[in-house]
Amino acid sequence: MRQREVKIPEGLYKLIEEHLEELGAKSVEEFVVNAARVALQETTNRKLEIDEKEKEEIKRRLRELGYID
Amino acid sequence: MIAPHGGRLIERIAGKKEKEDLLSLRGEYPEIEISRELAFEVENIAVGLFSPLEGFLGKEDFHSVLKRGRLASDIPWTIPIVLDVDKEKAQEIGEGLFLLYEGKPIAWMEVQEKFTYDKDEMAYSVYGTLSEEHPGVVKVKSMKDILVGGKITLLNHVSSPFPKYKLTPKETRVLFETKGWRRVVGFQTRNVPHLGHEYIQKTALTFVDGLFINPVIGKKKKGDFKDEVIIKAYEALFKYYYLPETATMAILQMEMRYAGPREAIHHAIIRKNYGCTHFIVGRDHAGVGNFYSPYAAQEIFDDYPDLGIIPLFFRSFFYCKKCGGVVNEKVCPHEEEHRISFSGTKIRALLMEGKIPPAELMRPEVAKVITEFNNPFV
Ligand SMILES: [Zn+2]
Numbered sequence: 001m002r003q004r005e006v007k008i009p010e011g012l013y014k015l016i017e018e019h020l021e022e023l024g025a026k027s028v029e030e031f032v033v034n035a036a037r038v039a040l041q042e043t044t045n046r047k048l049e050i051d052e053k054e055k056e057e058i059k060r061r062l063r064e065l066g067y068i069d
Numbered sequence: 070m071i072a073p074h075g076g077r078l079i080e081r082i083a084g085k086k087e088k089e090d091l092l093s094l095r096g097e098y099p100e101i102e103i104s105r106e107l108a109f110e111v112e113n114i115a116v117g118l119f120s121p122l123e124g125f126l127g128k129e130d131f132h133s134v135l136k137r138g139r140l141a142s143d144i145p146w147t148i149p150i151v152l153d154v155d156k157e158k159a160q161e162i163g164e165g166l167f168l169l170y171e172g173k174p175i176a177w178m179e180v181q182e183k184f185t186y187d188k189d190e191m192a193y194s195v196y197g198t199l200s201e202e203h204p205g206v207v208k209v210k211s212m213k214d215i216l217v218g219g220k221i222t223l224l225n226h227v228s229s230p231f232p233k234y235k236l237t238p239k240e241t242r243v244l245f246e247t248k249g250w251r252r253v254v255g256f257q258t259r260n261v262p263h264l265g266h267e268y269i270q271k272t273a274l275t276f277v278d279g280l281f282i283n284p285v286i287g288k289k290k291k292g293d294f295k296d297e298v299i300i301k302a303y304e305a306l307f308k309y310y311y312l313p314e315t316a317t318m319a320i321l322q323m324e325m326r327y328a329g330p331r332e333a334i335h336h337a338i339i340r341k342n343y344g345c346t347h348f349i350v351g352r353d354h355a356g357v358g359n360f361y362s363p364y365a366a367q368e369i370f371d372d373y374p375d376l377g378i379i380p381l382f383f384r385s386f387f388y389c390k391k392c393g394g395v396v397n398e399k400v401c402p403h404e405e406e407h408r409i410s411f412s413g414t415k416i417r418a419l420l421m422e423g424k425i426p427p428a429e430l431m432r433p434e435v436a437k438v439i440t441e442f443n444n445p446f447v
Contacts (some may be wrong), residue, residue: 001133001136001137001141022125024371034374034375037143037374037375038374038375040375041375041376041377048070048071048073048078048242048243049070050070050074050239050243054239055243058239058240059241059243059247061240062240062243062244062247065232065233065243067236067249067317068244
């Protein structure tokens with residue numbers, strides 16, 4: 001796996017290092033990577049929209065199968 | 070509606086015109102006959118159950134999945150979804166390929182690359198062992214030598230013995246929305262339900278809007294319950310003990326891999342794609358024999374804070390005579406002698422003799438359905 005370097009302020013680094021246990025991480029790197037992952041997951045967590053016409057077709061099938069009334 | 074894994078629901082199903090166009094190319098490209106298990110994978114990719122995958126893994130993703138349980142794009146993914154072919158066939162394969170199942174073309178594949186791989190590395194990364202006692206290891210060792218990566222387009226659906234329970238993620242998402250379920254908990258199973266399962270499901274359901282029971286249908290190991298037995302047993306449970314307003318069921322056609330922790334993540338991702346917001350992980354999820362410690366499949370979730378589905382962890386439930394009900398270690402203060410455990414082995418032994426297990430272990434309506442089968446086991 002290729003890796004890139006990112007710089008962070010020393011004070012912030014030290015603060016993270018001091019609180020590693022409470023942050024649930026084994027290293028500053030692990031914490032930063034996971035924090036970025038969570039933020040990205042939330043940002044890209046767009047709702048899925050299905051257009052109305054397709055939705056009606058799906059509902060018809062679900063009704064036929066007895067899933068909905 | 071919760072976003073699919075990777076943010077976009079994949080749909081790779083050919084429309085009428087595209088299907089005709091692709092099929093007109095038959096004869097110009099090589100064709101390979103694939104197994105039922107691989108046909109399931111193809112369909113699962115095509116309907117978006119394996120979103121964000123659009124096809125079989127290429128080399129970079131394959132190695133990334135083995136090494137770090139993530140795709141090269143960093144999205145969590147723990148099980149390598151691959152197409153294996155033998156060396157002679159690989160030489161014939163160029164830009165495209167038809168995948169046939171039972172002689173019928175089920176998909177077109179745009180071949181991106183062909184590559185060799187180390188079977189021991191693959192088996193060890195996924196299963197954490199190289200023991201030939203592990204069915205997953207045996208399977209990997211029997212795979213063909215070349216992997217072919219590339220996007221697929223579904224031409225025909227794979228037939229199912231239970232068509233009325235086969236729903237695509239788009240359909241389950243509309244189903245949940247129509248039922249007014251904002252929070253939905255998914256339950257993976259390859260077993261007939263005993264009271265321990267029912268309590269886990271109902272405890273989880275107490276905190277969300279809907280319960281989605283999702284039995285895995287497909288190749289299992291000897292001694293597992295047959296697919297139709299599992300479906301019938303759940304139908305009985307639904308009829309007598311569940312409300313249609315808060316619980317529903319659909320099947321997942323997929324092979325069990327028994328990869329324990331890694332498979333638990335895979336199972337959670339699939340349920341996220343179905344539209345579940347929560348996923349139940351019990352003791353020894355997707356385990357086999359003693360290969361994984363009982364809660365390893367729960368601990369692995371710590372490595373995936375960005376999974377995007379909330380795992381609900383359960384310890385084992387048991388029946389306590391003193392409590393007078395189904396409880397677990399967290400709530401029952403009584404001694405071992407008062408407890409009856411939901412031993413799958415014990416229940417199985419009784420059912421094998423055609424006996425109905427005690428009502429503290431299994432609902433009589435469920436047991437009756439199972440004993441009506443001559444041989445309920447694979
Ligand atoms: Zn008790």
